[in-house]
Amino acid sequence: MPQSLHNSLSFLKSANQSSTSLERSPSSSRSRSGSILRAISLHPSSTANQAPMTPLSRTSTINSTRFNFEEAEPVFSSNPEDFEIRNPIGYGSSAVVYKAIYKPRNIRVAIKMIDLDLFERNQIDELRRETALMALSKHPNVLKVHGSFVSGSKLYIATPYLSGGSCLDIMKNGFKDGFEESVIATILKQALEGIIYLHKNNHIHRDVKAGNLLMDDQGTVLLADFGVSSSLTENNEVRKTFVGTPCWMAPEVMEQSGYDFKADIWSFGITAIELATGHAPFAKFSPMKVLMMTLNQSPPTLNRDQTKYKYTRTFKEMIDTCLCKDPSKRPAAEKLLLHPFFKQAKKKDHLIKTVLACVPSLDQRPHKKLGFKQVTIENTDQWDFDTAPDDDKLTTAPIQKQHISFLTTKMDLPSPVPSESDVPITSTIAKKSRFVIEETNDRNEVTVSSQRSLSPNNLLSSSPNNNNSILSADSSSNTWQSAMGLGLGISSSSPTIAATLQDNNQVKKGRFSLNQPSAIRTSNMPIVADSPQLEAIPMSRITSNDSMRDRKSRFEVQHLPTPTDTAPPPAPMSNSSHEIHQPSFRHGRSLSRESVGKVSRFSIEKDDGQDSVHPFETTRSASPEYRKKGRFELTGGMTTAERLESPQATLNSTSNQASIAASMASSKPTHQRSSSSDQQQAVIYHHMEALLKQTESQKNMLRELMYGLSNGGGLLTQNIPRNSIDIRKMSNSSEYASIQLADTKPTIQNKITSTLEHLQQLLATSSREKEQLLKENEALRKEIDSLRKLQLSPSVLKPSVSFHIADSTHDPL
Numbered sequence: 001m002p003q004s005l006h007n008s009l010s011f012l013k014s015a016n017q018s019s020t021s022l023e024r025s026p027s028s029s030r031s032r033s034g035s036i037l038r039a040i041s042l043h044p045s046s047t048a049n050q051a052p053m054t055p056l057s058r059t060s061t062i063n064s065t066r067f068n069f070e071e072a073e074p075v076f077s078s079n080p081e082d083f084e085i086r087n088p089i090g091y092g093s094s095a096v097v098y099k100a101i102y103k104p105r106n107i108r109v110a111i112k113m114i115d116l117d118l119f120e121r122n123q124i125d126e127l128r129r130e131t132a133l134m135a136l137s138k139h140p141n142v143l144k145v146h147g148s149f150v151s152g153s154k155l156y157i158a159t160p161y162l163s164g165g166s167c168l169d170i171m172k173n174g175f176k177d178g179f180e181e182s183v184i185a186t187i188l189k190q191a192l193e194g195i196i197y198l199h200k201n202n203h204i205h206r207d208v209k210a211g212n213l214l215m216d217d218q219g220t221v222l223l224a225d226f227g228v229s230s231s232l233t234e235n236n237e238v239r240k241t242f243v244g245t246p247c248w249m250a251p252e253v254m255e256q257s258g259y260d261f262k263a264d265i266w267s268f269g270i271t272a273i274e275l276a277t278g279h280a281p282f283a284k285f286s287p288m289k290v291l292m293m294t295l296n297q298s299p300p301t302l303n304r305d306q307t308k309y310k311y312t313r314t315f316k317e318m319i320d321t322c323l324c325k326d327p328s329k330r331p332a333a334e335k336l337l338l339h340p341f342f343k344q345a346k347k348k349d350h351l352i353k354t355v356l357a358c359v360p361s362l363d364q365r366p367h368k369k370l371g372f373k374q375v376t377i378e379n380t381d382q383w384d385f386d387t388a389p390d391d392d393k394l395t396t397a398p399i400q401k402q403h404i405s406f407l408t409t410k411m412d413l414p415s416p417v418p419s420e421s422d423v424p425i426t427s428t429i430a431k432k433s434r435f436v437i438e439e440t441n442d443r444n445e446v447t448v449s450s451q452r453s454l455s456p457n458n459l460l461s462s463s464p465n466n467n468n469s470i471l472s473a474d475s476s477s478n479t480w481q482s483a484m485g486l487g488l489g490i491s492s493s494s495p496t497i498a499a500t501l502q503d504n505n506q507v508k509k510g511r512f513s514l515n516q517p518s519a520i521r522t523s524n525m526p527i528v529a530d531s532p533q534l535e536a537i538p539m540s541r542i543t544s545n546d547s548m549r550d551r552k553s554r555f556e557v558q559h560l561p562t563p564t565d566t567a568p569p570p571a572p573m574s575n576s577s578h579e580i581h582q583p584s585f586r587h588g589r590s591l592s593r594e595s596v597g598k599v600s601r602f603s604i605e606k607d608d609g610q611d612s613v614h615p616f617e618t619t620r621s622a623s624p625e626y627r628k629k630g631r632f633e634l635t636g637g638m639t640t641a642e643r644l645e646s647p648q649a650t651l652n653s654t655s656n657q658a659s660i661a662a663s664m665a666s667s668k669p670t671h672q673r674s675s676s677s678d679q680q681q682a683v684i685y686h687h688m689e690a691l692l693k694q695t696e697s698q699k700n701m702l703r704e705l706m707y708g709l710s711n712g713g714g715l716l717t718q719n720i721p722r723n724s725i726d727i728r729k730m731s732n733s734s735e736y737a738s739i740q741l742a743d744t745k746p747t748i749q750n751k752i753t754s755t756l757e758h759l760q761q762l763l764a765t766s767s768r769e770k771e772q773l774l775k776e777n778e779a780l781r782k783e784i785d786s787l788r789k790l791q792l793s794p795s796v797l798k799p800s801v802s803f804h805i806a807d808s809t810h811d812p813l
């Protein structure tokens with residue numbers, strides 16, 4: 001982990017020793033300081049000669065302004081070794097939550113593990129603030145943070161263990177069609193009290209949803225997930241960051257026209273519908289469509305005749321009050337609490353018998369792994385789509401400047417009892433915009449992933465319980481495979497290959513290579529070794545800053561070390577008497593500038609069935625119902641299928657698409673927009689330029705690859721049996737799959753041949769798609785020209801153009 005990142009997180013080790021409470025940082029001091037942390041440091045109590053208030057003492061002062069100074073030491077230390085991490089109990093969009101024991105006191109806690117590699121610096125800062133803030137929470141309906149610590153590139157946050165899990169989790173495990181009204185009122189009333197507390201303290205939650213309403217064994221509902229929560233700016237102006245989970249996101253948040261506390265009220269209304277139906281409105285639609293529907297259609301409402309339980313008009317009326325598109329017409333949280341609907345709320349223990357008694361305990365529930373994507377679009381100083389190679393980067397734009405970050409993350413954690421449904425489907429998670437093939441070492445199989453992977457060593461190092469000690473990982477061990485989001489890269493999922501690829505984590509867009517160990521590399525020319533102990537591995541791109549930067553389309557063959565050189569398979573983890581569930585990650589793009597949001601990439605995918613799934617890449621979890629609905633804070637690529645199928649997850653796979661979404665959202669006339677029609681057109685042209693550049697670069701890549709196959713890959717092609725079939729002539733993948741090479745000798749040659757054929761097939765597909773894209777671009781250009789000629793008003797122009805752009809950007813490659 002970079003030192004800067006480390007510094008930025010060092011606060012976390014002391015966050016839980018903060019000496020004040022959320023209620024003691026009133027808006028007045030916040031408005032002076034402009035940040036909660038500063039407010040904390042400015043607060044007299046923090047400088048007085050007082051012992052720091054500990055989380056426990058905060059617990060003991062809930063709903064009071066009295067401090068408990070008896071505790072001289074924090075009850076929860078920041079020492080990782082004090083926590084014994086056990087089984088995973090939940091998967092969020094950016095975190096895995098584990099059950100854990102705080103050993104010094106033998107207290108059960110939940111530990112949320114967040115991979116900081118997935119965040120940009122500013123996001124980490126935000127996370128830092130929010131973690132500190134939540135450590136100060138002392139409201140019974142707001143989850144507090146016991147403590148937090150950083151290990152390696154992971155941030156671990158300890159919170160109370162809430163044995164009910166989230167309301168979403170509860171619904172999935174026993175109330176698939178929602179709860180009855182009195183239960184909903186009881187849950188929502190508590191949630192609303194938590195929201196009121198946050199709002200009173202100048203805080204917008206920004207991600208209110210059933211997944212963030214946790215329940216303890218007493219039926220207490222707590223607002224959780226501070227990952228996207230946010231404080232208002234210094235002078236309490238509206239915020240503009242595009243954050244939230246699409247289905248729950250208020251229109252004004254989507255529009256980036258500025259929002260305030262009322263955004264939480266919208267999400268609260270959506271959550272009410274979610275609790276009544278089992279899912280959020282529009283949940284079955286792609287994120288892009290959710291955006292369009294939220295912006296263009298009437299607000300969602302409760303269809304009382306389509307629900308399992310009978311609901312009152314009052315309930316529906318309360319929801320409708322929350323779901324006013326005009327935020328100023330929504331009631332403030334405090335006022336909302338006075339709504340007659342909440343009169344039917346019962347005491348919290350009502351939830352014990354009506355809800356908790358009907359679902360398995362959190363430990364016994366199946367926990368699904370998730371693939372997810374998120375996006376952040378926030379105003380910054382410059383356009384930065386990060387979609388094209390650096391030299392193609394778009395740097396100017398005529399209108400509002402934005403920064404768009406992308407990330408796809410897939411967390412693959414072995415469940416305690418692996419089941420069929422737990423095995424993720426690699427293919428559905430692979431991104432179109434990258435080109436990564438993974439080949440297992442011991443089978444003639446090629447698997448594909450668009451995610452970067454951790455080698456077993458890395459898995460070990462990323463484990464909170466590495467080396468039988470808790471959280472002993474360090475940043476130096478955080479080495480990623482070369483597959484991290486980079487152009488044409490083919491990496492192996494085998495431990496051996498993973499080990500060989502560790503040095504390639506700087507891999508960038510560039511040329512293609514098949515690498516071989518330097519020991520046997522005699523030249524820069526492609527080499528294929530027949531040595532039986534050498535196994536070919538697929539290609540990975542050469543880094544843009546390697547010594548070969550001036551060489552193009554060069555192929556090398558990389559041979560694996562002999563088996564004796566290979567890294568040992570990861571040993572089963574255990575700790576004391578408890579089994580440690582080893583986290584295994586296959587990440588999407590990192591959020592580094594170098595790798596985010598590239599669209600001009602290829603993703604090769606050859607799904608060879610279950611056998612191709614590596615034990616550490618149990619990535620078959622992509623069935624839509626388990627795919628995570630991510631927040632719009634980070635994003636990544638999705639296949640077209642994912643975009644269409646993912647119920648709630650994400651926005652787009654490419655930054656172009658997201659930028660289009662953003663501009664589309666911005667152009668929606670629900671609220672007043674300041675952009676002129678010229679600006680809109682300029683944006684559209686801008687997008688078109690990006691698309692054309694993308695197409696051009698794809699074309700170049702194809703050319704390069706073709707060139708490499710016919711020239712630089714000469715040695716390779718010499719090894720392809722004469723009767724190998726030109727895949728370009730094949731009509732479909734099944735035809736391809738049925739190919740039988742005459743030379744069945746299980747040699748490296750067959751593997752290379754197979755890989756080449758697969759590449760050819762994908763090239764052909766890419767060519768077709770490129771043609772299609774060009775046609776779409778042309779049609780789009782024509783349409784815009786004609787619209788321009790007609791000088792249509794913005795209100796006519798915007799929706800029409802938005803739709804076309806959305807369609808045309810589907811699955812460029």
Ligand SMILES: Nc1ncnc2c1ncn2[C@@H]1O[C@H](COP(=O)(O)OP(=O)(O)OP(=O)(O)O)[C@@H](O)[C@H]1O
Binds near residue numbers: 112
């Ligand atoms: N303190 C806790 N006690 C018990 N279970 C928890 C706790 N915190 C989280 N969980 C479980 O872990 C799951 C994942 O939590 P997390 O906050 O990471 O994700 P989320 O809020 O559901 O999703 P997102 O990150 O997209 O908002 C929750 O749905 C919940 O079931």
